[in-house]
Each structure stands twice: as C-alpha cells, then as structure tokens.
Amino acid sequence: MDTIFAEASPPGRGGITVVRLSGPSARKAAEAFAGPLPDARRSYLRKLRDGDDLIDHALVLWFEEGHSFTGEEVAELHLHGAPVIADRLARGLLSQGLRRAEAGEFTRRAFLNGRMDLAEAEGLADLLSAETEAQRKLAMKATDGELGKITDQLRHDLIRAGALIEASIDFADEEVPEEVPVEVYELIDRVRAQISEMLCSYPATERLRQGYEVAIIGPPNAGKSTLLNRIAQREIAIVSDIAGTTRDILELRTDLHGLPVTFLDTAGLRDSADPVEAIGVQRATTRARGADIRIHLSEDGLFTGELLKGDLVVRSKSDVSSGGDLEISAMTGKGIAELLELVYDELRSRAADSGLIGNKRQAEALGRARADLEDIDHIAPELLAERIRGANFSLAEVVGKIGAENYLDEIFSSFCIGK
Numbered sequence: 001m002d003t004i005f006a007e008a009s010p011p012g013r014g015g016i017t018v019v020r021l022s023g024p025s026a027r028k029a030a031e032a033f034a035g036p037l038p039d040a041r042r043s044y045l046r047k048l049r050d051g052d053d054l055i056d057h058a059l060v061l062w063f064e065e066g067h068s069f070t071g072e073e074v075a076e077l078h079l080h081g082a083p084v085i086a087d088r089l090a091r092g093l094l095s096q097g098l099r100r101a102e103a104g105e106f107t108r109r110a111f112l113n114g115r116m117d118l119a120e121a122e123g124l125a126d127l128l129s130a131e132t133e134a135q136r137k138l139a140m141k142a143t144d145g146e147l148g149k150i151t152d153q154l155r156h157d158l159i160r161a162g163a164l165i166e167a168s169i170d171f172a173d174e175e176v177p178e179e180v181p182v183e184v185y186e187l188i189d190r191v192r193a194q195i196s197e198m199l200c201s202y203p204a205t206e207r208l209r210q211g212y213e214v215a216i217i218g219p220p221n222a223g224k225s226t227l228l229n230r231i232a233q234r235e236i237a238i239v240s241d242i243a244g245t246t247r248d249i250l251e252l253r254t255d256l257h258g259l260p261v262t263f264l265d266t267a268g269l270r271d272s273a274d275p276v277e278a279i280g281v282q283r284a285t286t287r288a289r290g291a292d293i294r295i296h297l298s299e300d301g302l303f304t305g306e307l308l309k310g311d312l313v314v315r316s317k318s319d320v321s322s323g324g325d326l327e328i329s330a331m332t333g334k335g336i337a338e339l340l341e342l343v344y345d346e347l348r349s350r351a352a353d354s355g356l357i358g359n360k361r362q363a364e365a366l367g368r369a370r371a372d373l374e375d376i377d378h379i380a381p382e383l384l385a386e387r388i389r390g391a392n393f394s395l396a397e398v399v400g401k402i403g404a405e406n407y408l409d410e411i412f413s414s415f416c417i418g419k
C-alpha cells in the first residue's frame, strides 16, 4: 500500500496549512523531517528540516494504525499557511517515495478499512459541499451511521424470517404441504413497511440536498426582474419598461433562513413573433414547471396557466395600484419580507419530510429490497426464501457492505483532494 499525502486545508494562503500523510510509512516520513515522535495523538512543535534546509516550524502529530481517520498510520503536519512552504515539503515527501493523494483517497481508504460505511462516506461528501444550515444538518445525520444501524436491524429480521422458512422446509412431513409460519409474514410485512416509510421521505430529502428552485413568472413588465433585484439587494437583472426585456433565465442563489433557495427570473410570458424572445418564453415555461414553487406575478393579481401546490399568486406594483390577497412593491420593498416568509414556510414544511435516505443509489437499492418483499402471499417456501436472500443482499448494498466496488470511483471523485 502506498503512503499518500495531500494538503487537507484549502489551497492558498491562510493561518496554517495542514498536510496529511497516510499509509504504512506515514510516521517514518514525518520523522524524517521532524525527528522522533514518541507518542501518538499528541502534538509536538518541531523544526521541519530536509537535510540542512529548515522548511518550517510546525506542529506535528501522528495516529496509530486502527486509530486514525483512514484506519492507517496517519501523520499531520501543521505548517505556516504559505503555498511555498507546502510545496517545499511536498518535494521532500516525494523524494521519500510518498505520492500525492487522489481526490477522496483518504475517505476511500477509511471506507475500505471499515472506518465508515458507504452511506457515511456519501454523507461526508454532502457535508463538505453543504451550503446552508439545513443541508449541514441533513448531511451530519448521514455521517452518523444511523442508516447502517437501521438496515442492520432490517437484515436481522429477514435473516430470522429466512431461518424460520428453512426450518419449516426441513421438518415438513412429505405427505403434508409445507406451510410457511405466520411469523415469517409478520417479519416481512414489518420490514417492507419500514422500507416504504424510508423511501417515502426520499424525494423530500433529495430536494433539500439539491436546493430548491422558486421561479418568478408572469406577463411582460409585471416587475419580475425588479423583484429579483429587490431580493438580491443588487442589480442582477436588466429592468426596463420595454416588454420582453428578459430572455435568459437568471439565477439568484440564496440562503433563506438556512434553506438553499435559488430564485429564477424568467422571460415574460406572451406569444412573440421575435424568435429569440419565443425561445426565452419556452425556456421560462419549462423551467418554471420543474421548479418547487412558482411566484405568479402580475399587475392585476391574476394568473394564466397552471397553479401547482405551494404556488403563490402575487400582485405587483402595489405602490401605484392595489387589490388582491398578496401584493408587493418591488420599488418600495413593501410586502417583500412577507412574500419571502411564505416561500420559506412552504419549503420548510417540505424539508421537514426529509429522512435518512440520502441519494439515488441508496434509494434504488432499497427499492430493489422492497420489490423482493412484495406479492409474496402464495409463493412456495423455497421461492420465498430466495426473495428474502435477494432483499437482504439489496439492504447490504444500501450501506456498501456488498457491491460497493461499482460506486467507489463515482463517489470518491466527488471529493476534493485532501479529503
């Protein structure tokens, strides 16, 4: 096994740069620069030298095999945060025979050494890319091993069901048709119900993970771009009194009280002879349909087209006209805070339905497990036992106990170098 190294802190200048070494010669390599390091998990302030070149004064610590993030021997060198120092150290480490880590390689080794299951590793990837408080909380839950515990319990129940069937097959009187014990069906029903419940929460989880989209739509000159600028508190979109000003979709990423929300400004909806504007209208319509919420904005407070669950019908320019339930003035700012609260309330209630299933890979494996446990009422005991084995296999895949090799490259390449 190679000993690898990488900067664990972001590139560039900072207070410190942390260089992490992992592998069988991590400690030896650290000591080649820092001198002997007696105790694990204690930090030492040392001069790092390569021959007679003093590289830096650094904090150095090491972790024994089995008691580190990767499960291998790990050393950490906390350097002063100038790129030239880390570069100088890297040259020394390369000449010691170490190699640079690939993206996600530390976490990959942690998984391969049993320090975390696949769902925890995926949770860690989400945690590192979380942008808002709600995403942080969701990812944190996934790094905590909860899914592994639940799937272990489900597998335990299925193994018991399988054993009960085997016993009934072995001892069945040859004259009497074999009967599957009632407990088997009870166990399977319970497992299937739990899987269904977990799968039910998946779409809400996925939306929160990806971030929500709120499309501002309506006729030309409704004030959509002015509203976007008001939410952004800066001039993102071009505003003019010419109908058909906006053509491309403009995105504004926000953190709405901890929820990741992207507001979309779109082309005013109308039939246009201008081919470019027509493309804009087409894009607006398609994108708005896929958004989580649509704000239907118009001067008369009416809307055309479909109203989907959670949509808001809003009257614009309330400074010059009035009427309608929900009115705003993007010019004066009136009603904007209330509008954002309504958006937040709706999305928060959707986020509240999120659960432990964090991604498509996990959802698909669970879906296969559930499919094996459906329509089992009149099937022969041997076939039922086979189905149970299939479901067990899929449950093991959820947390990567089986079949992880197919996903490792994809999962770990989404990490940065040094993670």
Ligand SMILES: Nc1nc2c(ncn2[C@@H]2O[C@H](COP(=O)(O)OP(=O)(O)OP(=O)(O)O)[C@@H](O)[C@H]2O)c(=O)[nH]1
Binding pocket: 219, 220, 221, 222, 223, 224, 225, 226, 227, 238, 239, 240, 241, 242, 243, 244, 245, 246, 247, 266, 267, 268, 269, 316, 317, 318, 319, 320, 328, 329, 330, 331, 332
């Ligand atoms: N009085 C008043 N005028 C507004 C308000 N919001 C927008 N306007 C004006 O309405 C006109 C159209 O505004 P835009 O924001 O460009 O409208 P839009 O819906 O983006 O228009 P298109 O991109 O052409 O579809 C501009 O002259 C704005 O200054 C408002 O709250 N009050």
Ligand SMILES: [K+]
Binding pocket: 220, 221, 239, 240, 241, 242, 243, 244, 245, 246
């Ligand atoms: K306009």
Ligand SMILES: [Mg+2]
Binding pocket: 224, 225, 226, 237, 238, 239, 245, 246, 265, 266, 267, 268
């Ligand atoms: Mg516009």
